[in-house]
Amino acid sequence: MYKDLDPLLHSQLRLAIVSILMTGESADFNQIMDITKATSGNISVQIKKLQDAGYIEVVKSFKNNYQNTALKITNKGIKAFENYVECLKQYIK
């Protein structure tokens, strides 16, 4: 009962980012900003943490002359998310 919640996912912004990516579609930096309304600095830091953990994949490219940062969830990220949700259920029901 009350297993530890993965601290990497138990953060509003990181959870939102991963939640967005759990659709399976990749999303880019701007979409994350639009949806979450967080500052770019905050998003940048949280993306790096998720990347370092191997939860997301980050692909940098050029799109219409501008740099573009695209994010995609990894298998590890999917498993971590599913595990987080399972653990959380113990707390909220």
Next chain:
Amino acid sequence: MYKDLDPLLHSQLRLAIVSILMTGESADFNQIMDITKATSGNISVQIKKLQDAGYIEVVKSFKNNYQNTALKITNKGIKAFENYVECLKQYIK
């Protein structure tokens, strides 16, 4: 979409405490310690925060010659918890 999560509840230990109290039964300090395995100092601090927010009621008494701290969730606490769960659902499904 992605409404803010009540920061008072979006904390593993405080969420566990409120979750325990959501049964309706009151629980005392020791039960919280047994269930959560957190340190007394940590629990003490988090209890005060929940009390200050009006989410729980704290009743101090004497039981078998020892001081006893009993906790009970308030109506405000119940509503906050239910709202938290509703908001969380946007993130986890």
Next chain:
DNA sequence: TATTTTGGTTTATAATATAAACTATTTTAT
């Protein structure tokens, strides 16, 4: 009566979230 146990609180520290300040490139206005 000295020591240990019970039941906590207060305070210091470690970790974390968040925004402010900064960098670099591109577009637009003058």
Next chain:
DNA sequence: ATAAAATAGTTTATATTATAAACCAAAATA
């Protein structure tokens, strides 16, 4: 042509928060 503004971020400093260590008081026990 070039100054200003917009795009797309990163780095770093600060503010907040979680957590444990240190502490206190009363009761039980050796």
